[in-house]
Amino acid sequence: MAKDKPTKLKARLPRGLADRGPAELAGTRAMLDTIRRVYELYGFEALETPFIEYTDALGKFLPDQDRPNEGVFSFQDDDDQWLSLRYDLTAPLARHVAENFQDIAKPFRSYRQGWVFRNEKPGPGRFRQFMQFDADTVGAPTVAADAEICMMAADTLEALGIARGDYVIKVNNRKVLDGVLEAIGLGGDDNAGRRLTVLRAIDKFDKVGIEGVRDLLGEGRWENPAAKSGDFTKGAGLDEYEIDTVISFVTLQSGDVTPLEDITGLAAGARANGHEVNNYGSGQFVESNKGVVNHLRAMFGNYATSAEGIEELAEIADLAEAAGYSRDRIRIDPSVVRGLEYYTGPVFEAELTFEVKDEKGRPVRFGSVGGGGRYDGLVGRFRGEAVPATGFSIGVSRLAAALSALGKLKAATEYGPVVVVVMDRDQTGHYMGLVKTLREAGIRAEMYLGNPKNLGNQFKYADRRNSPCVVIQGSDERAAGTVQIKDLIEGAKAAAAITDNAEWRESRPAQFECSEAELVEKVKEVLGHHGVPYGAARG
RNA sequence: GCAGCUGUAGCUCAGUUGGUUAGAGCGCCGGUCUGUGGAACCGGAGGUCGGUGGUUCGAGCCCACCCAGCUGUACCA
Numbered sequence: 001m002a003k004d005k006p007t008k009l010k011a012r013l014p015r016g017l018a019d020r021g022p023a024e025l026a027g028t029r030a031m032l033d034t035i036r037r038v039y040e041l042y043g044f045e046a047l048e049t050p051f052i053e054y055t056d057a058l059g060k061f062l063p064d065q066d067r068p069n070e071g072v073f074s075f076q077d078d079d080d081q082w083l084s085l086r087y088d089l090t091a092p093l094a095r096h097v098a099e100n101f102q103d104i105a106k107p108f109r110s111y112r113q114g115w116v117f118r119n120e121k122p123g124p125g126r127f128r129q130f131m132q133f134d135a136d137t138v139g140a141p142t143v144a145a146d147a148e149i150c151m152m153a154a155d156t157l158e159a160l161g162i163a164r165g166d167y168v169i170k171v172n173n174r175k176v177l178d179g180v181l182e183a184i185g186l187g188g189d190d191n192a193g194r195r196l197t198v199l200r201a202i203d204k205f206d207k208v209g210i211e212g213v214r215d216l217l218g219e220g221r222w223e224n225p226a227a228k229s230g231d232f233t234k235g236a237g238l239d240e241y242e243i244d245t246v247i248s249f250v251t252l253q254s255g256d257v258t259p260l261e262d263i264t265g266l267a268a269g270a271r272a273n274g275h276e277v278n279n280y281g282s283g284q285f286v287e288s289n290k291g292v293v294n295h296l297r298a299m300f301g302n303y304a305t306s307a308e309g310i311e312e313l314a315e316i317a318d319l320a321e322a323a324g325y326s327r328d329r330i331r332i333d334p335s336v337v338r339g340l341e342y343y344t345g346p347v348f349e350a351e352l353t354f355e356v357k358d359e360k361g362r363p364v365r366f367g368s369v370g371g372g373g374r375y376d377g378l379v380g381r382f383r384g385e386a387v388p389a390t391g392f393s394i395g396v397s398r399l400a401a402a403l404s405a406l407g408k409l410k411a412a413t414e415y416g417p418v419v420v421v422v423m424d425r426d427q428t429g430h431y432m433g434l435v436k437t438l439r440e441a442g443i444r445a446e447m448y449l450g451n452p453k454n455l456g457n458q459f460k461y462a463d464r465r466n467s468p469c470v471v472i473q474g475s476d477e478r479a480a481g482t483v484q485i486k487d488l489i490e491g492a493k494a495a496a497a498i499t500d501n502a503e504w505r506e507s508r509p510a511q512f513e514c515s516e517a518e519l520v521e522k523v524k525e526v527l528g529h530h531g532v533p534y535g536a537a538r539g
Numbered sequence: 540g541c542a543g544c545u546g547u548a549g550c551u552c553a554g555u556u557g558g559u560u561a562g563a564g565c566g567c568c569g570g571u572c573u574g575u576g577g578a579a580c581c582g583g584a585g586g587u588c589g590g591u592g593g594u595u596c597g598a599g600c601c602c603a604c605c606c607a608g609c610u611g612u613a614c615c616a
Binding site: 058091119120121200223230231232341421458463470472474486488492495502506 | 540541542543571573575576577579608613
């Protein structure tokens with residue numbers, strides 16, 4: 001009989017998804033605790049919604065398609081209704097608020113954290129399942145709510161260990177953009193398509209540079225402009241004058257032009273307080289949000305829609321400044337576009353400003369690690385009236401990926417349990433008794449459950465589990481009422497010099513004997529010596 | 540979706556102008572060592588060479604198509 005090899009099933013993980021080990025879980029848990037602490041400090045309260053929503057609650061275009069799997073994972077219920085895995089936490093929040101509108105005290109301030117899913121092509125820092133941590137204020141029309149969200153975003157990133165200057169919260173306002181677009185004749189519903197193209201072009205500013213944006217606003221752009229090869233992106237088809245207008249808006253802060261605030265009268269005082277003040281000709285100037293806002297006023301203040309947005313930005317800048325958040329943390333930046341569909345006013349984006357490199361030394365683009373904005377229309381979709389709302393979302397998974405790529409995510413060695421080795425199979429009950437004693441003292445412990453015939457294997461196991469120590473009791477010890485405790489951490493150090501195997505075995509480094517009654521006390525000494533937490537000290 | 544690159548052991552990769560039975564390092568398992576982790580030495584398991592078809596006396600290598608992965612780009616409500 002020919003032996004047919006059973007066809008092995010290939011074990012493989014779908015792309016864009018990831019298993020998480022103990023170290024990563026511990027790191028994520030610490031991040032979540034930190035974020036939660038900041039959010040709660042600001043007065044937000046917890047809320048959780050399910051992973052699954054009706055598809056039409058998430059977006060407006062889906063239900064009429066055959067397979068609404070563009071971007072979202074969807075499937076049909078028994079009753080043929082389309083369900084989807086949530087792709088963010090904002091739409092479910094809007095549904096929750098609308099559904100429980102009467103019972104919710106407004107302004108409603110809530111936070112929530114959880115997995116979201118996107119059916120898109122994954123990449124570095126882009127996953128198909130990732131975690132977000134949101135905070136939203138629903139029912140507050142004031143821009144103070146927006147300003148507060150920005151400040152909280154800054155506080156959160158710093159609480160996570162990102163130094164001031166290594167991140168920035170960029171702020172813009174959709175109304176300013178809308179006004180500019182109206183001014184160049186792209187207002188109205190029939191220009192929605194071109195408007196979108198313009199917004200996307202602006203969004204790519206830091207990726208393709210000023211010339212790239214110029215091409216995208218005009219005829220279009222090749223993936224490799226020099227060789228005119230690769231993918232071609234069709235442009236918005238604007239003329240020279242229109243392009244110049246848009247470019248002047250975008251570069252206002254982000255690129256070549258940095259508007260400066262004239263502080264001639266204030267410079268002396270600023271210097272006295274230790275601020276750096278640049279000299280430009282006769283007047284004295286400093287980079288500031290107020291400078292950007294003044295510049296916007298001068299250039300676009302005569303467009304009604306823009307003016308409204310500019311004044312909102314001015315107020316956010318003032319509020320932030322008054323609270324001590326200056327341009328190094330919260331920055332008015334007209335190139336920020338974001339969330340093209342549902343944002344109605346201020347939009348925010350959290351960016352890391354330091355460069356992260358991959359293992360080959362090439363710079364990695366992680367994109368924004370958080371974002372948000374005002375979405376006055378989202379809750380209103382479920383009701384007849386507009387409900388003002390603003391919120392912010394941290395991309396926990398992406399931020400964790402960025403931090404660990406940078407080596408900033410503390411990869412503290414996770415110690416395993418104390419292992420009680422099995423020397424005599426017929427004493428299993430007694431060994432488990434030792435384990436129980438340790439557990440009752442709050443010490444992680446387990447008896448070796450593998451094949452106990454070779455004692456060496458049990459040590460190898462304990463070594464791999466990163467156990468701080470093992471407990472040994474053979475017939476000699478049992479007769480004497482004692483146990484051997486072997487400190488594996490200390491032993492590894494002590495044995496580093498030994499090269500001869502026989503000597504290695506004989507020396508039994510870092511091993512000592514104690515009475516069974518002293519077991520807990522002595523193990524605690526070993527754990528304490530190495531800083532291994534136990535009992536209440538464990539997280 | 541579009542473009543480029545890459546598919547050989549669990550991982551990283553060799554593999555001559557096409558030539559018997561496809562290799563190495565690491566890892567894994569076992570032994571030296573059934574009362575002691577590491578090192579060392581010895582041994583072992585593990586491959587439809589991504590798939591299908593073609594050219595050839597002969598294909599891991601050449602050709603066509605397909606599939607998968609990576610990178611970029613587009614899309615991302």
